[in-house]
Amino acid sequence: MPDPISSTRTPASVIELLVRNHPGTMSHITGLFSRRAFNLEAIVCVPVDGGATSRILLLVPDEPRLEQVGCQLEKLHDVLELRLRPDLGPSFFAGIAGLMAPEPVSEAP
Amino acid sequence: MKTTGAILLRTLLERQGIRTIPGIPGGAILPFYDALHGSAIRHVLARHEQGAGFIAQGMARATGRAAVCLATSGPGATNLLTAIADARLDSVPLVAITGQVSQALIGTDAFQEVDTYGLTLPITKHNFLVRSASELLETVPLAFQMAESGRPGPVVIDVPKDIQNEEIDVGPLPEPGRAMTADACPDGEIEALARMLASAQRPVLYIGGGVISSGAAGLACSLAHRLSAPTVCTLMALGAMPPSDPLFMGMLGMHAALGTNLLLEEADLLFAIGSRFDDRATGRVADFCPRATVAHIDIDRAEIGKIRRPFLGLVGDAAPILRRLLSRLPAQDRPGWRARAAELRSAHPLRHPPRPEEPLHPLNICRFLGETLPSDAIMTTDVGQHQMWVAQAYPVRRPRGLLTSGGLGTMGFGLPAAIGASLAMPGRRIACVTGDGSILMNIQELATLAELDLPVAVLVFNNAQLGLVRQQQELFYSRRYEASQFGSAPDFAALARAFGIRGERLDADGDPLAELAEILASPGPCVVDIPIREGANVLPMVPPGSANRNMILETEPASSHA
Numbered sequence: 001m002p003d004p005i006s007s008t009r010t011p012a013s014v015i016e017l018l019v020r021n022h023p024g025t026m027s028h029i030t031g032l033f034s035r036r037a038f039n040l041e042a043i044v045c046v047p048v049d050g051g052a053t054s055r056i057l058l059l060v061p062d063e064p065r066l067e068q069v070g071c072q073l074e075k076l077h078d079v080l081e082l083r084l085r086p087d088l089g090p091s092f093f094a095g096i097a098g099l100m101a102p103e104p105v106s107e108a109p
Numbered sequence: 110m111k112t113t114g115a116i117l118l119r120t121l122l123e124r125q126g127i128r129t130i131p132g133i134p135g136g137a138i139l140p141f142y143d144a145l146h147g148s149a150i151r152h153v154l155a156r157h158e159q160g161a162g163f164i165a166q167g168m169a170r171a172t173g174r175a176a177v178c179l180a181t182s183g184p185g186a187t188n189l190l191t192a193i194a195d196a197r198l199d200s201v202p203l204v205a206i207t208g209q210v211s212q213a214l215i216g217t218d219a220f221q222e223v224d225t226y227g228l229t230l231p232i233t234k235h236n237f238l239v240r241s242a243s244e245l246l247e248t249v250p251l252a253f254q255m256a257e258s259g260r261p262g263p264v265v266i267d268v269p270k271d272i273q274n275e276e277i278d279v280g281p282l283p284e285p286g287r288a289m290t291a292d293a294c295p296d297g298e299i300e301a302l303a304r305m306l307a308s309a310q311r312p313v314l315y316i317g318g319g320v321i322s323s324g325a326a327g328l329a330c331s332l333a334h335r336l337s338a339p340t341v342c343t344l345m346a347l348g349a350m351p352p353s354d355p356l357f358m359g360m361l362g363m364h365a366a367l368g369t370n371l372l373l374e375e376a377d378l379l380f381a382i383g384s385r386f387d388d389r390a391t392g393r394v395a396d397f398c399p400r401a402t403v404a405h406i407d408i409d410r411a412e413i414g415k416i417r418r419p420f421l422g423l424v425g426d427a428a429p430i431l432r433r434l435l436s437r438l439p440a441q442d443r444p445g446w447r448a449r450a451a452e453l454r455s456a457h458p459l460r461h462p463p464r465p466e467e468p469l470h471p472l473n474i475c476r477f478l479g480e481t482l483p484s485d486a487i488m489t490t491d492v493g494q495h496q497m498w499v500a501q502a503y504p505v506r507r508p509r510g511l512l513t514s515g516g517l518g519t520m521g522f523g524l525p526a527a528i529g530a531s532l533a534m535p536g537r538r539i540a541c542v543t544g545d546g547s548i549l550m551n552i553q554e555l556a557t558l559a560e561l562d563l564p565v566a567v568l569v570f571n572n573a574q575l576g577l578v579r580q581q582q583e584l585f586y587s588r589r590y591e592a593s594q595f596g597s598a599p600d601f602a603a604l605a606r607a608f609g610i611r612g613e614r615l616d617a618d619g620d621p622l623a624e625l626a627e628i629l630a631s632p633g634p635c636v637v638d639i640p641i642r643e644g645a646n647v648l649p650m651v652p653p654g655s656a657n658r659n660m661i662l663e664t665e666p667a668s669s670h671a
Contacts, residue, residue, distance in 0.1 A: 024238070027230055035231045071411035077235045077255065 011062045012041060014088040017073065018081035021047050021054040025078040029056065032076065038069050042093045053080065059093050110280075114242035115144035115273040118206070121249040123149060125285045127177050129532050131155050131164035135181025137221060138208030140273035153532065153561070156553035158185050160525040162192020163551065166201050167529020170512045171487060173322065175202035175256040176529070182208045183221030186267070187228065191519055193263045194232040198516025199345060200318060202261035204252050205229075209238070211271035225267045234262035242275040250286030257288035260409040261322055291408055291426040298423050299433050305404055305421055306438065309378035311446050312338040313398075315361065315390075318345030318515070319383015319407060320427055326508045328431035329382060330354065335435060337443035339450035341369055343384050344515045348505035358450060362390040363651045364497045368453030370657040373398050375449070381405040383427050386416035387516070396656035406430055459501055460648065460663070468622045469615065471495065471570055471641050475502035478540060478568075481626050486538040487512065487530045491523035491547030494576035497647040499542050521550030524567060528554060531563040538564050538629070545571040545598060555608040558634050566629055567636045569601050572643045580646045584661065585653075605636035614638040 019025050026045065033040040042059035060069060074082050112120070118141055122130070131153040134142045145152055155161035158180040165178035180189050186207040196203040210219045226238040235255050237248045245268075252264040306312060314336075320329050326349035333340045333356045340350050341361040350357045358369045370392075373379070379401040384390070391397040394416055405412070405419040406427055413422035423430055461472040468477075475498050482488075488503060489512040490496040496513055505511040512530055514522040527541035548569055558565055579593040605612030613628055615621040617640060628637055649660035 024226060024230075024236075027227065031230050068411060068415055071415075075409070075411060 012059050012090050013062050013066060014085040014092065015058040015060060015070065015073070016083050016085045017056040017058065017079055018048075019054050019056055020078040020080065021051055022078070025054070028076050028078055029058075029073070032072055033069075036069075036072060038065065039063075042096075044093075044096060057085065057088065057092075059090065111276060111278055113140070113144070113273065114245060114268070114275045114277065115140040117242060117245050117277070117279060118249065118268065118273070119144040119148055119150065120282065121245060122177060124282060125175075125249070125253050129153060129168065130177045130179050131161040131529070132179025133158050133161055133181070133185060135183075135185050135208065135221065137182035137210055137270045138179065138185070138206075138268075138273075140270060141179070141206070141208065141268070144273075152179075154557065155525070156556050157551065158188035159191055159521065160551050160554040160557065162189045162203075162205065163195075163522055163525035164529040164532070164554075164557075165203055165205075166192060166196055166522075167489065167512060167526035167531075168533040169196075169201050169203055169529075170199075170526065171509055171530040171533040173202075173324070173509070175204050175253050175261075176533075177204045177206060180205070180207050181221065182210055182225065183223045185221075186223055186225040190228060190232065191517075191521075193229060193265065195514055195517040195519045195522065196263040197232050197234070199514065200261050200322060201263065202256040203263040204256050205263060205265045207265065207267050208273070209267045209269040212240070212269045213271070215269065225265065229265040229267075232263070233265050236265040236267070238267045239269065239272050242272050242277045243279070245272075246279065246283050250283050252286065254286035254289060257286075259289070259291060260319070292424075294423050294425045294430055294433075298421070299430065300437065302404055302421055302423060303434055303438050305378065305402075306336055306380065306434075307441060309336075310443070311376050311449075312336055312378040312380060312443075313373060313376040313401070314338050314340040315343075315373075315379055315381045315384050316340060316346045316349055317343040317382065317384025320346055320349050321383075321508045323383060323408070323427040324508075325382070325428040325431055326350070328428055328435065331435055332431055332438075335438055335440050337441055337447050338380070339372060339447070341365075341373065343387065343390050344500055344513060346384070347500060348508045348510040351506060352504035355451065356447070358454060360500050362387075362392060362657060363653075364501060364647055364649070365657070366454070366457050366459060366501075367649050367660050367662065368455075368457035370651070370660065371457070372450055372453050374400065374658055376401045379403045381407075381419070382431070383407060385412050391416065392651045392657035393655055396658070464622075467642075468620075469617050469639060469641055471498040471645055472502040474568075474570070474622075474625075474639065474641075475499050475542075477622050477625070478542070479504040481629055482540055483538050486510070486540055487527075487534060489513065489523045489527040489530060489539065489541045491541075491543040491550075492518045492520045493544045493547055494572075494580065494645070494647050495542050495544045495547075495570040497577075498570070501647075503542075520547040523547060524551050524558070524565075525554045527565045527567070528558055528561065528563060531565050532561070536564075539566070540629075541565060541567045543567060543569055544576060545569055545573060545595070545601070546575045548601070549599075552604070555605065555610055555636070559609040563634060564632055565634050567605075567634070569636065569638050570641050571598070571601065571638055572641050572645065573598055574643060576645075577647065580650075583646070584650070584664065601636055601638040611635040612638070615640065
């Protein structure tokens, strides 16, 4: 079965965000993507620093507007840091996708 | 000190210097209204929450300082949304405070519950749902700081009712939130910009609302003269340069004078200051200033290169950047370029019948208002043909002299914004030029105006149509006039009197402009119904999506009822 992420046609970049961890932060980030018609291929979020902040990895297509995406993300009050993670390719997300959709091990109840 | 969330909120607003709050009460905000009782803060009771939002906007736009509006949960909050979105697109500092159902009821579809946080997320700079009374100590100053810092904008604070009632012990109160100073640009960037400007042959300044926000209008004018650079303004920047200035080329874009758009075709350097390359200004972007390299100053880094990649982009506050630029920029005389600008301006004047022939031609009325209103008058407009006629022909003589809904283009803005401007600037004459379509969208605020008895003159350019819609249908939809003609219209003068306000209707026969001057000379509020020709168009006009050089200059006289 072709992997949905690694088979995306456009090359992709990974943006890492450090954000304040409170209700609403994720809405601000995903809302920005839908409002500005940016594409968001994948998102991973984990709490760090005992839960005060979270780290988010965003898989976004490499397009000319990537810089604008970054600028708009940096303007969000709850986004504390933004950096690109060229070391994490789409294969990183493909690995996660593998974890989330393992081969069926048993019949559904 | 023992207090409640509501009293704490009031105290924090008082410490912010808030003296007037427009709003409408309702169940979920009643504890805060109770705290306002006996406060030094004056509450102005609007007749619709959208009116309250635009009254606050009028205060903020007239002063540059954050203003507050107030509404209850549910419909109170949803009625504020348009005013909040409008503030976002025009970068207006606004703090909207909404009541919310008690936390225990959130998520239960309680009476007048709506997800205000979710609804305001995409239309604010930031928004807060307060989760404890002590959070107000941080949230309120931060909301003002955010509304006023950098690129200004709206902030929403949603306060559940139980938090307004919560009793807490508070220690020392926080300092009020204030605009933070933007980071300074490196010297190297200023020097590069100075070199770039000095080497240009045909520079044009393209200034936007950011110049007004920054208080940099005088500096921008000095720069224009230092460089001999003709200057174009966006709608939001009108008033930044005196209209009598020989370098002033008026508004650019869709409804510019043709000479202004042609000048931009010839420019070899476009210096954008606090402007955002809006589609109404640029026309087809690929054809905008095709010969020019671009230098761009903006306080919002995301604006640099958003639409047009600049050769040089400086992020920062326009005023200090221009001051530093002026300190190292020698005077440059470009007599040929100045002459070319003057030539283009005089070759392409606005076309309209002379005043004696048609005194109530919209452009003649706008010019007449420029001669008649005091020089410190504040003009507000609604949205439509009348707005563009004002932009073309009314001489805005000072920054914040024209308050208009530019980005969102909200019909219904003008009257409440005029009330707000008058509250913020007591003693000034306020004129609201509106249309017979727009005025009906917040007509209820005439009751607020009557109650406050402010010197607001509402001038209704009445063509019995949604004129700009009709114009587009005439030009781009083969004159199929669908839903742009009103089948019945109120008697606006009688309507004003019903609200307890002086109401007049000008008669095109006789001397209507003298009558208008007489009405404007008397104090207090008034509504003047001004009949204008039904087929009048805003010209010239760039068809949407077209290059700015392709302007429609004339249209055939249209039959008024197709």
